[in-house]
Amino acid sequence: MSAERSIQGCRSFPVLRLSARYAGVAAIVLVVFAGVLLLAGKDPIKAYADTFRYSLANFYGFSELLVRMTPLILTAVAVAIPSRLGLINVGGEGQLFMGAWAATAAALLLPWLPVWILLPVVTVLGFAGGAFWAAIPGILRARKLVNETIATLLLNYVAPLIVSYFIFGPWRSAESSAYPQSPAFPEAARLPSLFNTRINFGLFIALTVLLAYWFLMEKTRWGVDMRSIGGNAEAAQRLGIPVATYVVVALAIGGGIAGLAGMEEVSGIHHHLTQGLSPGYGFTGFLIAWLAGGRPLGMLLMTFLFAVLISAGDILQISQGLPYSVVNILLAMILFVVLNRNFGGRWSK
Amino acid sequence: MTTSLFVGVFAGAILSGTSLLYATLGETIVERGGIVNLGLEGVLLVGASVGFAVTVATKSAWLGVAAAAIGGGLTNLLFGWLVIVRKANQLASGLAIMFFGVGASALIGGPYVGAVIAGLPKWRPSFLAALSWVKPTTLFNYDILVWCVVPIAVLVWWILFQTRWGLALRAAGESPTAVFASGRNPAVFQLQGLLVGGVLGGLGGAHLSLSLTLTWAEGMTAGRGFIAIALVIFSKWHPIRAIAGALIFGGAEALQLQLQARGAEISPFLLDMIPYVLTLLVLLAWGGAGRLAAPASLGRTFYGSE
Numbered sequence: 228m229s230a231e232r233s234i235q236g237c238r239s240f241p242v243l244r245l246s247a248r249y250a251g252v253a254a255i256v257l258v259v260f261a262g263v264l265l266l267a268g269k270d271p272i273k274a275y276a277d278t279f280r281y282s283l284a285n286f287y288g289f290s291e292l293l294v295r296m297t298p299l300i301l302t303a304v305a306v307a308i309p310s311r312l313g314l315i316n317v318g319g320e321g322q323l324f325m326g327a328w329a330a331t332a333a334a335l336l337l338p339w340l341p342v343w344i345l346l347p348v349v350t351v352l353g354f355a356g357g358a359f360w361a362a363i364p365g366i367l368r369a370r371k372l373v374n375e376t377i378a379t380l381l382l383n384y385v386a387p388l389i390v391s392y393f394i395f396g397p398w399r400s401a402e403s404s405a406y407p408q409s410p411a412f413p414e415a416a417r418l419p420s421l422f423n424t425r426i427n428f429g430l431f432i433a434l435t436v437l438l439a440y441w442f443l444m445e446k447t448r449w450g451v452d453m454r455s456i457g458g459n460a461e462a463a464q465r466l467g468i469p470v471a472t473y474v475v476v477a478l479a480i481g482g483g484i485a486g487l488a489g490m491e492e493v494s495g496i497h498h499h500l501t502q503g504l505s506p507g508y509g510f511t512g513f514l515i516a517w518l519a520g521g522r523p524l525g526m527l528l529m530t531f532l533f534a535v536l537i538s539a540g541d542i543l544q545i546s547q548g549l550p551y552s553v554v555n556i557l558l559a560m561i562l563f564v565v566l567n568r569n570f571g572g573r574w575s576k
Numbered sequence: 577m578t579t580s581l582f583v584g585v586f587a588g589a590i591l592s593g594t595s596l597l598y599a600t601l602g603e604t605i606v607e608r609g610g611i612v613n614l615g616l617e618g619v620l621l622v623g624a625s626v627g628f629a630v631t632v633a634t635k636s637a638w639l640g641v642a643a644a645a646i647g648g649g650l651t652n653l654l655f656g657w658l659v660i661v662r663k664a665n666q667l668a669s670g671l672a673i674m675f676f677g678v679g680a681s682a683l684i685g686g687p688y689v690g691a692v693i694a695g696l697p698k699w700r701p702s703f704l705a706a707l708s709w710v711k712p713t714t715l716f717n718y719d720i721l722v723w724c725v726v727p728i729a730v731l732v733w734w735i736l737f738q739t740r741w742g743l744a745l746r747a748a749g750e751s752p753t754a755v756f757a758s759g760r761n762p763a764v765f766q767l768q769g770l771l772v773g774g775v776l777g778g779l780g781g782a783h784l785s786l787s788l789t790l791t792w793a794e795g796m797t798a799g800r801g802f803i804a805i806a807l808v809i810f811s812k813w814h815p816i817r818a819i820a821g822a823l824i825f826g827g828a829e830a831l832q833l834q835l836q837a838r839g840a841e842i843s844p845f846l847l848d849m850i851p852y853v854l855t856l857l858v859l860l861a862w863g864g865a866g867r868l869a870a871p872a873s874l875g876r877t878f879y880g881s882e
Contacts (some may be wrong), residue, residue, distance in 0.1 A: 267683055315667055373859045376614070376667060377806055384799045384852045392845040510675070517668055550686045552794055555679030562672035563654075566664035 245525050249532060256560045263556055267323065269547045271350060277546050282538040290424035294496065295534035296524035298323070298488035298505070300433040303530060304440045305357075305485035307521040309375075309477045311444065311453040313460070316478060318364065318379025319485040319509025321386035322357035325495040327485020328390050329356025331409055331500040335398060345481075349416050349494055350432070350487070357486015358479040365478030369471040383509070384568035387502065394500055407532025416522035418495035429491030436484055441523040453477065485509060506537060506551065514558055518565055521554070533558075581838070585830045591788060593826025594722045595620070597803035598780030600818045601732050601810065602773035604640065606652070607808055608736055609769035610762075610873040615655055617801025618677020619774055623648040623781020625681035628792040631739035633693045641696070641721070641782045649771050651677065656770040662764045663877045678795065685792040695790045696720060699760020721783045728776070732815040744806025745769050749871030780804075806855045810862060813870065828854050 261271035272484075282288040302319040309316045330353035337345060364378035398409040412515045418428040444450035456463040456470050492504050511533050519525030540554030599616055606613050613619075626647035642655030651673060658669040696719035696822060736742040747755045748769075749763035755762040784800075785792050811817035832847040840847075 263683070317671065367860065373856065377802065377809075377859065378856060380614075380802045381799070381806070381852045381856055384802075385849050388845045388849050392843050395845065396843055492720075495850075512669070550682040550794060552682035553679050553686075555675045556683065557679070559672050559676035559679060562668065562675065563658065566658045566669050566672060567662050 234415070238309060242524065242528075245522075245528055249525075251530055252561060252564050255564050256557060258562055259564075260557050264547075267549065267553075269549065274547055277428055277540040278544050281542055282535055287424070288538070290422070290426050291323045291538060292531065292534045293430060294425045295537050296530045297430045297433045297495075299512055299515060299530045299533055300437055300490055300526065301488035301491070302485050302508050303515040303519070303526045304436055304512075305361075305481040305483075305488070305509075306513045307440065307519075307526065308481040308484070309483065310516060310521050311457050312477050313457045314368065314474065314478060315376045316361065316364075316481050317376055317383050317480070317513055318361060319488075320505060320507065321379070321383040321509070322360045322485035323492070323505055323509050324386035324390050324487035325360040325489065325539075326353040326357035326483075327489030327504055328386070328393065329353055329359075329486065330414075330490035330493055331393075331398070333493065334412045335410065338413040338416070340351060340415065345413070345415045346418070346494075350490060352432055352485045353490025353494075354483040357489065358363035358483035361482020361485070362475060362479040365475040365482075368478070370476040382450070385441075390500060390504075391502055394502065398500065399499040400499070407502075412494060412498045417496055417498055420495070425496060427491070429487075429495045431489065432487060436480075436487065437523055437527065453510045453562035459478065478481070478514060484514070488512075506540070507555075511537070511558065518561070581834055583876045584834045585827055588830025588833060589823050589827035590718070590722060590739055591826070592829040593822040594725050595780040595783040595788065596800055596804055596807065596825055597725050597729065597818060597822035598721075598776045598783065599801060600807040600822055601729055601806045601815055602648075602652075602776030602780070603804055604773075604811070604815055604818060605732060605736065605745070605769045605776070606773035607746045607874060608742075608749050608813055608871055609766040610752065610771065610871050610876065611656075611659060611766055612666050612805075612875045613655055613673070613770070613773070614667055614805065615651070615673025615801075616670075616777055617797055617799065618674040618681075618802055619648045619777035620781040620784070620797040620801045621677040621681035622651045622684075623778035623795060623796070624785040625685035625781075625792055626778070628691075628693070628785040629684050629688050631693050631786055632688045634800065637694065637696045640786055642778065643779040644782035645775045646778070648776070649774040650779060652770040652774025652777065653767070655774075656767045659877070660663065660766050660770075666875050666877070674801070682794050683793070687790050692792055693786070696787045699723075709797055713810050719783075721779060721787060721789050724818060727828075729815045729819050732776075736815065738820070741765070741768075749778070749873055752873055763804065777801075780848035803851055803855050809870075810858050825851060825854065 259276065264271040264274055282292055302323065303318050305322065306316050330349045333349045333352040334345070337348065340348065360382060361379070362377045363382065364373065367373040367378050368375040394407045394409050400408055400410040420427045439496065444453070450461070452468050453473060455466070456468060456473055460470055488508060493500055497504065515526055515529040515533055519529045536554060536557055539557070540551050543549045543553060544551045599620055603613060603616055608629040623644040627644030630643035631637050654672045654676070655669055658664040658672070659666045663664065691730060698717050698719050700717040719738070736746060742754060744760055745765045745768070748765045751761035755765070781797065784796060789796065807818060807821040807825065810821045828850050832850050836844050
C-alpha cells in the first residue's frame with residue numbers, strides 16, 4: 228500500500244521517477260560489472276570505493292564530473308535533434324574532431340584578433356566544422372543515396388585522420404617532438420575557466436544548448452514539424468513540410484553542436500589540438516540520448532551518470548591497471564539491461 | 577617496378593581482403609535472414625583478441641582460430657538474444673555489441689599486448705611455387721584461412737540458394753509472417769544464421785591478429801566491421817559478388833601500404849583515409865540501386881503472427 232503510494236508519488240515528480248529508473252539500471256549494471264572485474268582478477272569493491280572517493284566525495288573530483296558533463300551534454304543533443312526525424316547520427320565522434328579542427332584553424336590563423344572577436348569566431352567555426360561533417364551524410368540521406376547510420380559511422384574514422392595529418396604536418400608545434408600537437412592557443416582563443424578548476428565557460432554553452440533544444444522541440448513550429456516527420460515522413464511530405472531540407476538541417480545542426488563539444492575541449496581544456504581529444508564522447512553522447520529517449524531532463528541525469536562512469540574508467544586504469552577501453556563493457560551492459568527490458572522509448576520499435 | 581607494384585598490391589589485396597570477406601559473408605547470412613548487425617566491428621574485435629590470447633596461452637594457432645570462431649558465434653548469439661528473443665531495436669543492439677566488443681577485447685587482449693606468436697603456418701602449392709614469376713614474391717604463400725575463404729564463399733552461396741535451410745532463412749528475411757504461416761519459426765532460422773555469421777566474423781578477426789599483423793592492439797580492426805557492412809550492400813547481399821568487393825577493398829588497403837613502403841610523398845594519414853572514403857563513394861555510386869536487392873524485412877522486428 229505504502230509502496231504503491233510512493234510509486235504514485237514518484238509519478239507526479241518526473242525527476243524522481245527518472246532518477247529511480249536510472250538508479251535501478253545502474254544497480255543491475257554495477258553488480259554484473261563487479262562480476263567481470265572478479266573474472267579479470269580485480270577487486271570490484273576497491274574499484275567502486277576508489278571511484279566514489281575520487282569522483283563524488285571531494286570538490287576537485289566533483290568539478291571534474293562537471294568537466295566531463297560539458298562535452299557529453301553537447302554530443303547527446305547532437306544525437307537527439309536528428310533523432311526527432313528518426314535519423315540516427317552515430318557520427319558525433321567525427322563531428323567533434325572536425326569542430327575542434329576548425330576551431331583550431333581560427334585560433335592559429337587569427338591570433339591577433341581581440342578576445343571579444345576571436346572567441347566568438349572560434350566558437351562559430353567549431354560549430355561550422357561539425358555542421359559541415361554532418362551535412363555530408365545529411366545530403367546523402369536527403370537524396371536517398373546512402374543510409375545516414377553507415378555514412379556517419381564511416382566519417383568517424385576519417386575526421387581523426389584529418390586532425391592527425393595537421394598536427395603531424397602543417398600545424399606541428401616545434402616544442403612537441405615526442406607527443407605531436409598543435410601550437411598552444413593564444414590566450415584570446417581560450418574559453419575562460421571558473422572557480423580555479425577545469426570547469427570552463429563551455430558548461431554554460433552546453434546548458435544553453437540543452438535549454439534551446441527543449442524550447443525548440445516543445446515550443447516552436449519546427450519542433451512540431453520534426454516530430455511529424457519522425458512519425459510519418461510521407462504524410463509530413465504531403466502536408467507540405469520540406470522533409471529533405473529538415474533532414475539536412477537537423478543533421479547539420481546536430482553535427483554543429485557536436486562540433487561545439489570539440490571546440491570546448493580544445494579551447495577550454497587542452498589548449499592544443501591533439502589526437503587524444505575525446506575518450507569516445509561522441510559514442511557516449513549517442514548512448515545518453517538514446518537511453519533518455521531524447522528528453523532534456525533525462526539527458527541531463529544520464530550525462531551525470533556517464534560522467535561518473537568515464538571517471539571510473541580513468542580510475543580503473545590508474546588504480547587497477549586495466550585498459551581504459553574496459554569502461555566500454557560498462558556502457559554495453561547498461562545498453563544490454565535497457566534493451567533487454569525493452570523500455571528504450573521512441574527507438575525501441 | 578610497375579609490375580612488382582601490381583603484384584605487391586594483388587598479393588596484399590588477397591591478404592587484407594580475407595578478413596573482410598569472412599566478415600562480409602557472415603553479415604550477408606545474417607542480413608539475408610532480415611537482421612542488421614551493426615555490431616560486426618565488435619564481433620571482429622572479439623575474434624581477434626580471443627584468437628590471439630588463446631594462441632599465446634596454448635602456443636597453438638589452430639586452437640586460437642577455433643576459440644575465435646566460438647567467441648564470434650557467442651557474441652552474435654548475445655545479439656540474437658536481444659533482437660530476436662527480446663525484440664529490441666536492431667541498430668541500438670548492434671551498437672551495444674560494438675561497445676561490448678571494444679571493451680571485452682581490451683580486457684581479453686590486455687595481458688597479451690606485445691606477445692610474440694608464430695601465427696598460422698603458410699603453405700604454397702609446389703606447382704605454383706615453381707613458376708618463375710611467382711617464386712621471388714609472396715604471392716600464393718598463404719595460410720589456411722586465406723585458402724579456405726573463396727570455397728567458403730561458394731559454400732555460403734550454395735547453402736543460401738540451393739538448400740531448404742537457406743530458402744527458409746531468406747524467406748524469414750523477406751516475409752517472416754509467411755514463414756510463420758508455413759509452420760516454421762522464423763526466429764530459429766535467424767538465430768542459426770546469426771550463429772554461423774558470428775563464427776565467420778570470428779574467423780575474420782582471427783585472420784587479422786593471427787596472420788595479417790601477428791599482434792594484438794586495441795581497436796586493431798579500425799572500422800573493418802563497418803566497411804564489411806557496406807560491402808554487403810555493395811555486393812547486393814550476394815556471397816559470390818562479395819569476393820570481388822573484398823578484393824577491391826583489400827586492394828585499396830594494400831595499395832596504401834605499398835605506397836607507404838615505397839616512400840611515396842603523401843602523408844600516411846591521408847592514405848589511411850582511402851578505405852573509408854572509397855566505401856562512401858561506392859555506396860554513393862550504388863545509391864538507390866542496391867536497396868532493391870535488400871531483403872524486404874531487413875531491420876524490422878517480427879512480433880509474431882499478425
